[in-house]
Amino acid sequence: MSMDRRDFLKIAGITGLLGAGTAALSGRMPGALEAASTSPNSNALKAKQWAMVIDMRKFKTPDDYKKVIHACHSIHNIPDFGNPKDEIKWIWTDTFEHTFVGQEHEHISEAVKEKPFVLLCNHCEKPACVRVCPTKATFKRKDGIVMMDYHRCIGCRFCMAACPFGARSFNYRDPRPFIKDNNLKYPTRMKGVVEKCTFCVERLDEGLMPACVEACKDTKALVFGDLGDPASEVRKVLRENFTIRRKPELGTSPSVYYIVGGGENAG
Amino acid sequence: MYNSGKIIPGIIIFLAIVTFPFWSNAGKTNVKPEPKIDTPAIQQMPEGERKCIESKEFMKAGHMQMLNDWRDSVIRGGDRVFVSSTGKHYNMSLQNECLRCHSNKKDFCDKCHKYLAVKPYCWDCHIEPKENKS
Numbered sequence: 001m002s003m004d005r006r007d008f009l010k011i012a013g014i015t016g017l018l019g020a021g022t023a024a025l026s027g028r029m030p031g032a033l034e035a036a037s038t039s040p041n042s043n044a045l046k047a048k049q050w051a052m053v054i055d056m057r058k059f060k061t062p063d064d065y066k067k068v069i070h071a072c073h074s075i076h077n078i079p080d081f082g083n084p085k086d087e088i089k090w091i092w093t094d095t096f097e098h099t100f101v102g103q104e105h106e107h108i109s110e111a112v113k114e115k116p117f118v119l120l121c122n123h124c125e126k127p128a129c130v131r132v133c134p135t136k137a138t139f140k141r142k143d144g145i146v147m148m149d150y151h152r153c154i155g156c157r158f159c160m161a162a163c164p165f166g167a168r169s170f171n172y173r174d175p176r177p178f179i180k181d182n183n184l185k186y187p188t189r190m191k192g193v194v195e196k197c198t199f200c201v202e203r204l205d206e207g208l209m210p211a212c213v214e215a216c217k218d219t220k221a222l223v224f225g226d227l228g229d230p231a232s233e234v235r236k237v238l239r240e241n242f243t244i245r246r247k248p249e250l251g252t253s254p255s256v257y258y259i260v261g262g263g264e265n266a267g
Numbered sequence: 268m269y270n271s272g273k274i275i276p277g278i279i280i281f282l283a284i285v286t287f288p289f290w291s292n293a294g295k296t297n298v299k300p301e302p303k304i305d306t307p308a309i310q311q312m313p314e315g316e317r318k319c320i321e322s323k324e325f326m327k328a329g330h331m332q333m334l335n336d337w338r339d340s341v342i343r344g345g346d347r348v349f350v351s352s353t354g355k356h357y358n359m360s361l362q363n364e365c366l367r368c369h370s371n372k373k374d375f376c377d378k379c380h381k382y383l384a385v386k387p388y389c390w391d392c393h394i395e396p397k398e399n400k401s
Contacts, residue, residue, distance in 0.1 A: 036321070038346040038359065077394075141345060149342045150392060182394055185363055190391035205347050 043207030048228025049125060049144035049255060050199055052213070053237045054118050057261035058221035065093055065116060068222070071215035072197070077188045079178035088169040090197040091120040091212055096260075099246060112260065118222075120212075121146060121167040121197035122246060122254030129159035129168065138194075144227070144255060145199045155192040164250050168196045199224075227255060300382040303374040308367060319368075320351050331387070334361060362393045370396040 003011075059065060072078070072091045079088055093116035097104040104113075127146045129138050137152035138159050160168045174191045182188070186202070189195050200210035208214070213224040225232035234257075237243075243257040268274070309317060319326050321333075337359040340346045349357045358364045369375045372395045380387065 036352045037350045038340045038344070039348045039350060040345055041347045044345070044347075139343070143345075147342065151338060151342070184394055184397065187362060187392040187394060190388075201345070205345060 041205055041207070044205045045207055045209075047143045047226035049226065050123065050204070051144075051225065051227040051234050051255040051257065052120075052199075052210075053223040053234050053241075053243060053257045053259065055221050055223065055237075055241075055259045055261075056115065056117060057259060058216070058219045059115075059118065064216065064219070064221065065118065067215050068118065068212045069093075071211040074181065075183050075186060075211050077175075077179050077183055077186055079175035079188075080180065081173065081178050086172050088171065088175065088195065090169075090195070091118065093117060094119055099258075100244065100260075101247065103244075109262070112262075117258070119165070119167070120256065121199075122165055122252070122256045123197075123199055125253035125255065126251065128162040128164065128250075128252055132158040132162040134158065141201070143204075145201055145204075146196075147198055147201060148193075148195060150189055150193045150195070153193040155194065157194060159194055164247050164252065165254070168194050170194050297382075300378040302376075302378045303371060304369070306368060306370045306375075308370060312368075320349065320355070320357050334389075337361070361389060366396050372396060 069091050076090060078090060081087060096108070096112050096115065096117060099117040099119060123144060123146045125144065127138075127140060130140055130146060133139070134156060135152045135154055137149050137154070139147060139149070141147050155170070157170055160170060171189050171191050171193055175189055179188060200208070200212075203210060209217075209224055210222075213222045216222055223233050223237050225234035227234060229235065237259075238257060241259045243259055245254045245257055248254070321329075326333075337349065340349075341359050347359055349359045351357060366372070372390075376387075
């Protein structure tokens with residue numbers, strides 16, 4: 001069979017149109033959701049950049065630390081492997097020397113030196129972890145929260161290498177058997193994903209404050225609010241107190257601020 | 268033909284093995300999976316309103332696509348409320364909304380998934396309802 005160029009183009013054109021037509025038809029779902037849509041919860045708390053001030057003067061007894069950490073770790077199904085190598089932590093403590101690297105000196109008061117500092121993900125304005133994630137599993141939400149999408153995480157741990165604050169933990173083992181009391185309202189993680197503090201997005205989206213903030217609301221040791229709103233409580237606390245951030249020289253612009261305080265209440 | 272004594276039985280054995288799945292299942296009827304919807308939460312709903320968030324046909328064919336859309340919408344967009352085509356509002360959560368009614372994962376999800384040999388990895392992280400823990 002011979003065919004001239006004109007006929008070939010005609011047939012090719014018709015075939016193309018037919019193909020596109022059937023693709024468009026078969027792409028439709030049965031009973032597609034024409035009217036369905038999504039929206040945020042009407043109670044959801046909104047912000048330009050969520051931020052936290054940690055008032056170390058108000059952490060006095062070991063109990064003050066324990067209740068904050070327990071509040072977070074119990075509702076988020078954090079496993080306890082009993083082994084620092086596999087440890088999963090969303091909120092934890094460390095010494096002044098490790099928290100504010102380069103700020104320590106030999107004449108620092110004993111109380112500050114010994115005092116455990118509360119640490120969590122800094123939800124940086126320019127997060128290094130987000131820049132290196134190859135799958136966009138970790139990303140920055142519109143309200144400034146650095147969020148994890150575990151569905152996309154491939155466990156490459158680039159983010160852990162990039163984070164200057166050690167805020168991320170990797171699930172080297174299946175966490176399920178090591179969770180004491182499952183919170184049935186919240187998922188667990190699986191082996192092979194990285195996890196960290198999320199500023200309790202699931203609570204903010206329902207109009208609640210983060211669990212750690214709520215746990216110490218009587219002392220207001222943790223103050224949470226919108227950095228973009230001059231009238232917010234964090235902005236007020238930042239105006240009235242001298243605060244420092246961890247490793248600001250790296251340029252990630254952390255959103256967690258510390259009131260270190262003197263030795264008067266420490267220890 | 269050389270070696271026909273080995274080749275012909277060899278071919279017969281080969282064909283027998285390759286066609287094994289066909290003739291071993293011939294004549295058997297596969298039982299159609301019937302996912303159960305008789306959980307307490309569903310029983311409590313008044314007779315006329317005993318409906319899923321969308322039509323049964325849509326949920327049967329499209330629940331996986333819908334769950335994918337939900338997860339992107341909730342995690343990446345922060346939208347947690349689903350407005351169905353009938354205008355009702357639902358909390359987009361597999362663990363807290365779907366399973367609130369369908370608390371019988373074994374008799375509901377697993378029935379069809381096993382039949383079709385699909386292995387969704389939802390349950391690696393999302394916690395299935397307690398009463399059905401295996």
